Amino acid sequence: MKCKEWTDLVFDYQDGRLAEAEKAEFEHHLRACPACSARLGEISEIDGLLQKTVTPAPGADFTASWQKIAAALAPDRRVYAPRSRRAPRWAFLAAGFLAFFILGVGFARLYFSPAGTENTASADAPFLYSARDYFAALQPVLSEFSNAPAAGDGAAFDSARLRRLLNNLQLLRLRADRNRDASLLALLDDIELVLLEIAHLDRSNPENTRLVNTLIQEKGITMKMKVYKFRNRKAVSI
Amino acid sequence: MLQMNGYEADWVALAKAGDRSAMRELYERTRSRIFSLAYRYAGNAADAEDILQDSFIKAFSSLRKCQLNENSYFATWLYRIAVNCSLDHIRRRRTRESHANAEWSTRLSADTENEGSATPEGEYLRGEIRQQVQRGLAKLSSRKRMVVVLRHYQQLKIGEIAAVMGCSQGSVKRQLFRALAQLKKELPVGLGE
Ligand SMILES: [Zn+2]
Numbered sequence: 444m445k446c447k448e449w450t451d452l453v454f455d456y457q458d459g460r461l462a463e464a465e466k467a468e469f470e471h472h473l474r475a476c477p478a479c480s481a482r483l484g485e486i487s488e489i490d491g492l493l494q495k496t497v498t499p500a501p502g503a504d505f506t507a508s509w510q511k512i513a514a515a516l517a518p519d520r521r522v523y524a525p526r527s528r529r530a531p532r533w534a535f536l537a538a539g540f541l542a543f544f545i546l547g548v549g550f551a552r553l554y555f556s557p558a559g560t561e562n563t564a565s566a567d568a569p570f571l572y573s574a575r576d577y578f579a580a581l582q583p584v585l586s587e588f589s590n591a592p593a594a595g596d597g598a599a600f601d602s603a604r605l606r607r608l609l610n611n612l613q614l615l616r617l618r619a620d621r622n623r624d625a626s627l628l629a630l631l632d633d634i635e636l637v638l639l640e641i642a643h644l645d646r647s648n649p650e651n652t653r654l655v656n657t658l659i660q661e662k663g664i665t666m667k668m669k670v671y672k673f674r675n676r677k678a679v680s681i
Numbered sequence: 682m683l684q685m686n687g688y689e690a691d692w693v694a695l696a697k698a699g700d701r702s703a704m705r706e707l708y709e710r711t712r713s714r715i716f717s718l719a720y721r722y723a724g725n726a727a728d729a730e731d732i733l734q735d736s737f738i739k740a741f742s743s744l745r746k747c748q749l750n751e752n753s754y755f756a757t758w759l760y761r762i763a764v765n766c767s768l769d770h771i772r773r774r775r776t777r778e779s780h781a782n783a784e785w786s787t788r789l790s791a792d793t794e795n796e797g798s799a800t801p802e803g804e805y806l807r808g809e810i811r812q813q814v815q816r817g818l819a820k821l822s823s824r825k826r827m828v829v830v831l832r833h834y835q836q837l838k839i840g841e842i843a844a845v846m847g848c849s850q851g852s853v854k855r856q857l858f859r860a861l862a863q864l865k866k867e868l869p870v871g872l873g874e
Pocket residue numbers: 445446449472476478479480
């Protein structure tokens with residue numbers, strides 16, 4: 444090894460990235476060459492000084508920064524917009540009126556909801572990574588439609604919660620897609636449609652609420668969630 | 682160092698689709714590292730916050746178009762944007778202020794003087810050396826300073842520095858070597874030439 448190869452090797456040597464033979468050669472040269480050995484000493488000394496004098500970075504107002512970032516970005520494009528390739532033919536059969544009327548009006552509202560309406564509290568909540576946790580979070584929303592007239596805590600009509608569930612659903616879908624879990628994908632599609640319908644439910648007509656319940660029953664969502672949990676009772680996450 | 686946990690791909694996929702909560706999640710997970718990079722480079726908290734914001738705005742607005750595949754980590758890509766924002770920021774400030782480097786050094790001291798602790802004698806010596814380090818860093822060219830920051834304050838490997846600075850490993854090594862040689866003159870190291 445020549446001295447001029449030194450700069451090429453010294454940092455890799457420090458990073459522990461030299462192969463055994465290269466390392467041996469490098470160290471052999473160090474022992475034989477006082478100049479290179481002194482230079483390594485100096486570099487290590489500078490490294491040490493830089494480390495010793497490093498002070499912790501001061502605090503930053505990360506929340507204020509996020510607000511500026513969010514304000515500068517284009518409005519949130521709703522990722523939970525329905526995908527046409529899985530057109531819900533069943534929806535028209537099962538609840539033609541509901542699907543046609545409510546979805547029609549509702550999607551328009553969903554797509555064109557103004558920017559800045561995003562609930563920041565919901566954006567701060569953690570995502571649920573396992574289908575099991577997700578189903579647990581979904582259950583109170585669905586139960587609100589099972590005992591008519593509804594006597595729940597209003598979970599179903601908490602728009603921030605619904606948005607959260609819809610966003611979270613996309614995460615589960617990505618993971619299910621990757622795991623090629625077709626039955627979970629189908630179930631998530633059903634859940635998405637139900638959630639979208641709930642999100643745009645006209646509550647002035649109690650008949651609509653009953654129709655959502657019919658939809659949940661017909662799709663067998665509650666039963667399928669139980670089956671899924673049972674089938675995956677050993678695996679904690681999907 | 683630049684890797685995130687296994688869920689990164691999910692967040693990135695969601696953020697790419699425009700999901701604001703996923704962007705927020707990515708921001709929460711990376712903001713401290715980006716801020717610290719900007720702070721070490723710019724030398725003061727106000728500029729570092731500007732750089733932090735610029736970096737994420739640029740990242741999220743170009744995420745949809747960018748070709749992040751499974752082999753390129755989001756964090757590396759984000760670092761690269763932050764490095765460019767830092768270099769831009771200082772360049773812009775230089776055109777506004779003539780003595781940017783002198784100011785860099787004094788502002789850094791002002792920021793670092795606030796934290797307390799340590800014994801008086803040790804702290805005095807440490808403070809002296811810190812001043813020298815700051816003066817030395819301030820005299821480096823912006824790219825050389827960035828290489829030192831990435832290596833010594835962000836603990837990146839040569840290959841990672843090359844990836845975030847968009848140059849070859851050989852070029853990183855040469856710049857780092859020159860930067861250290863220059864710093865050596867400013868610092869109480871060895872017996873001199
Ligand atoms: Zn030599």
